[in-house]
Amino acid sequence: MTQHDQPAPAAVRAESVLAVASVAGASVSTLGGLLGPETIDASDDTIARVDELQFDLGEGPCWDAVASGRPVLEPDVRTGRSRPWPAFLEALAGMDVAALFAVPLQVGPLRIGAIDMYDVRPRPLGAEDLERTVALAAELSRTVLRQAIEESGLEEVQAAARPRSRRLIHQATGFVIAQLEVSAADAELLIRARAFAEGRTMLEVADDILTRRRRFTIRGGEIEDER
Numbered sequence: 197m198t199q200h201d202q203p204a205p206a207a208v209r210a211e212s213v214l215a216v217a218s219v220a221g222a223s224v225s226t227l228g229g230l231l232g233p234e235t236i237d238a239s240d241d242t243i244a245r246v247d248e249l250q251f252d253l254g255e256g257p258c259w260d261a262v263a264s265g266r267p268v269l270e271p272d273v274r275t276g277r278s279r280p281w282p283a284f285l286e287a288l289a290g291m292d293v294a295a296l297f298a299v300p301l302q303v304g305p306l307r308i309g310a311i312d313m314y315d316v317r318p319r320p321l322g323a324e325d326l327e328r329t330v331a332l333a334a335e336l337s338r339t340v341l342r343q344a345i346e347e348s349g350l351e352e353v354q355a356a357a358r359p360r361s362r363r364l365i366h367q368a369t370g371f372v373i374a375q376l377e378v379s380a381a382d383a384e385l386l387i388r389a390r391a392f393a394e395g396r397t398m399l400e401v402a403d404d405i406l407t408r409r410r411r412f413t414i415r416g417g418e419i420e421d422e423r
Contacts, residue, residue, distance in 0.1 A: 208339055210239040216328035217321070219297070219313040223247050224336060226301070226309035228262045230393050231344055236309075242292060243314055249287045250312075256284040257298035258310040265307055267326060268298045272318035294318045299329050301337040304376075304386045304412065304419040306393060308341055338385060345392045361399045368402035375412045376419060386412065390421065 213222035223238035225247050233251040238244035250256035257268040270279060273288055273296055293314045301309040311333050313321070321329075365387065372383035387405070391398045404410035410423045 208236050208336060208343070210237040210243070212332060212336070213311055213313060213329060214239060216332050217313060217325040219321075219325070220315045222311060222313045224301070224309070224311055224340070225258060226340060226344070227251065227258060228307050228309065230306055231308050231340075236340065243312060245291070246288070246293060246296070246314060247312060249284055253281075253283045253287065255281045257281075257296050258312050261298035261300040261310045262307045265300055265302060267300070267330065269321050269326070270296045271320045274318070292316050295321075297321045297326075297329075299326075299333045301333055301340060303337050303341050303382075303389055305421040306341070306386075306389050308337060308344075311336070338382070341385065341389055341392075345388055364406065365398050365402045368405040371405050372412055376414060386419075 208224055210222045210224055213219075213224070221239040221243040223243045223246070224236045225234060226236065227233040235244060235247045238247065246256075247258070250258050257270060260268045272294060273279075273285060274294060279285065294317050295315040297313040299311045299313075300307055301311065311329060313329070365384070368387060369380060369383045372378070372386055373380060376383065376386075378386075387398055387401050390396075391401045394401070401410070404423070410421065413420050413422055
């Protein structure tokens with residue numbers, strides 16, 4: 197059974213990417229320092245193999261997208277030799293892949309993976325396709341991160357917290373809302389995600405926020421976590 201044959205969570209499907217972008221295939225993957233490299237779902241064998249090559253070689257558009265926090269668009273991998281992916285481009289030789297695009301998955305300052313897309317002919321990714329994919333990536337990022345936290349068992353630990361602990365977490369959520377002007381759900385997810393990333397409890401992170409040892413700011417259009 198290949199990776200894309202394995203059942204994926206209903207809310208995280210590669211087909212959702214194909215519904216917003218005119219490409220031959222797409223995948224949704226995790227990688228980076230927070231979550232290990234894994235293809236959550238892929239639309240076909242070709243993009244699943246592209247993911248596998250990038251994971252094995254440690255280079256390619258998905259890695260660059262996660263590192264930069266920005267989309268990486270390569271309209272012609274056969275002539276785009278300026279890209280710093282020598283091993284990856286060599287491994288693509290003979291595959292029916294001409295264009296590659298990657299859009300990062302991120303929640304605030306946490307970069308958790310990427311959407312990879314390909315086409316069989318050289319071509320740029322249209323502006324509307326890119327805009328829709330970036331919007332979809334924001335939704336998928338939250339879903340992927342929530343599922344990772346749930347699978348880690350952290351939710352059970354937080355659910356057992358004392359009422360006072362919940363009040364402090366609620367207060368810290370208000371701080372984050374004020375700092376970033378985001379929804380309550382996104383503010384709490386940022387606190388939960390930071391706790392997950394650091395192997396701490398939400399109460400510990402909330403205490404950092406309430407005592408002003410940690411704050412979230414927006415700089416250059418991106419959310420940064422300052423301590």
